[in-house]
Amino acid sequence: MKTNKKRSDCPLSCSLDVFGDKWSLLIIRDLLFANKCTYNDFLKSEEGIATNILATRLKGLEENGIIKKTAHPDSKAKNLYRLTPKGIDLLPIVMEVYIWSEKYYEMPTDLKATIKEAKKDKDKFVKQITKALKSK
Numbered sequence: 001m002k003t004n005k006k007r008s009d010c011p012l013s014c015s016l017d018v019f020g021d022k023w024s025l026l027i028i029r030d031l032l033f034a035n036k037c038t039y040n041d042f043l044k045s046e047e048g049i050a051t052n053i054l055a056t057r058l059k060g061l062e063e064n065g066i067i068k069k070t071a072h073p074d075s076k077a078k079n080l081y082r083l084t085p086k087g088i089d090l091l092p093i094v095m096e097v098y099i100w101s102e103k104y105y106e107m108p109t110d111l112k113a114t115i116k117e118a119k120k121d122k123d124k125f126v127k128q129i130t131k132a133l134k135s136k
Contacts, residue, residue, distance in 0.1 A: 018064045019090065023049055023057045028083070028090055031067065032129065037080045037136075038072065066090070088133050092126050 007013050019025060026047055030036035036045070042054055049057075058081060061067045066087040072078035083090075095118055101107070102115045118125040 019061070019066060021057070023053055024061055025094070027054075027057055027061065028066065028087065029094060031081065031083050031087070032091055032094060032133070037082060038078055039081075040078075061087070082136060083133055085134075088130055091129055091133075092122070095122065095126065
């Protein structure tokens with residue numbers, strides 16, 4: 001998944017090579033909004049990612065500087081995954097996808113409320129989440 005070779009010089013194409021597949025975006029979502037940070041946390045996501053796909057996507061996101069892996073303080077058998085500043089910078093993009101999706105698809109009530117709040121003042125919303133993510 002590491003992107004040493006670009007398909008084209010198009011910025012969208014280059015970006016999608018790094019984080020644009022379904023599973024990578026769902027991992028990023030879980031890191032941004034669901035407070036998930038271990039391999040097992042990601043496995044428990046409702047979409048049901050396979051272990052081999054999860055391992056590959058985590059490695060690729062790490063190689064591309066979107067996430068960092070550190071040792072878990074309570075268990076030598078576990079690692080913690082956190083977004084890097086580069087990964088946190090994806091927050092506004094992910095929020096725009098949420099806002100677009102809310103316009104066209106049915107959403108759970110709690111998620112609708114969050115999106116409504118975000119739409120009121122996107123910059124403030126992004127700053128609040130960014131601050132919380134950087135403090136982890």
